[in-house]
Amino acid sequence: MAEDLTIGKLALRASTKVQTIRFYEQEGLMPPPARTSGGQRRYDKAHADRLAFIRHARELGFPLDAIRELLNLSDDPDQPCARVDSVAREVLADVEAKISRLEALRIELKRMVRQCKHGRVGECRVIRVLADHSHSNCLSHGHD
């Protein structure tokens, strides 16, 4: 049906950049589309659906490798969906870990900003807290 999508129109529909679509093709996430005699890409609805899947999963924080796996799984609809479930749970756990890490940072940053007396840099609490080697005021220990 809706054939003849140029890469630009497809990008517009999916709210992506043209380069991103070419990048997904290069990464094997999007199948190579038909080409005009002049070599330009022409997409159809199946491509548009697949791109929408990828973008939605990316917005939810799925890494490309996980998306690749989900796309492979969804090509095989009779398999049990345990693996799909576990990929999603991993992403959820990752998101939750990031949230708790950021909450701890937020508390420390808020205290830091609150303590600032707006004087001179020499007495600045913000600088003082950052320079505090002992981390005595610090709640957090993980990484980004």
Next chain:
Amino acid sequence: MAEDLTIGKLALRASTKVQTIRFYEQEGLMPPPARTSGGQRRYDKAHADRLAFIRHARELGFPLDAIRELLNLSDDPDQPCARVDSVAREVLADVEAKISRLEALRIELKRMVRQCKHGRVGECRVIRVLADHSHSNCLSHGHD
């Protein structure tokens, strides 16, 4: 006092990698240290303090450019600390934005995972939700 720190010992103290310290030097965040006749780096306490400052700021989510600015400001202790304060507030705002984005994702992921009936991929809710072009169940609209 505590001179003669090799890059390895400094890395150990600061819980960083050796390469990270060399990277900070290359980026102008750490001043070039003394060298032995054979060309190996030897650090002192001032270096250790500066590295601790950088690491603590990084853990709090300050980007390297912001850290560079804070280090420059702290070299000039008579200046007003308004700029320091505003850099810290920017980082706080950034952290808070990331938290609310992630909270929205968490809600959608949790619902997705909850709806999974552990059947076959063909009927999997997780795949279904991700494929849902309309985003009708989707709370979020921003980027990572």
Next chain:
DNA sequence: CTACATGCTATAGTGACTGTAGGTTCAAGG
């Protein structure tokens, strides 16, 4: 038929490191 928007490939840049290759230096033990 001519503009010119859009497309093409290839390559480099982003941020903040991390890892590797291939070689050199240092400190301790024999």
Next chain:
DNA sequence: CCTTGAACCTACAGTCACTATAGCATGTAG
């Protein structure tokens, strides 16, 4: 004094998911 081997050195590639650029080629509207 000499050897061993851990730790050091530089330079560069890789990570992730794009994004941007340069220098052409194509497609379409007027």
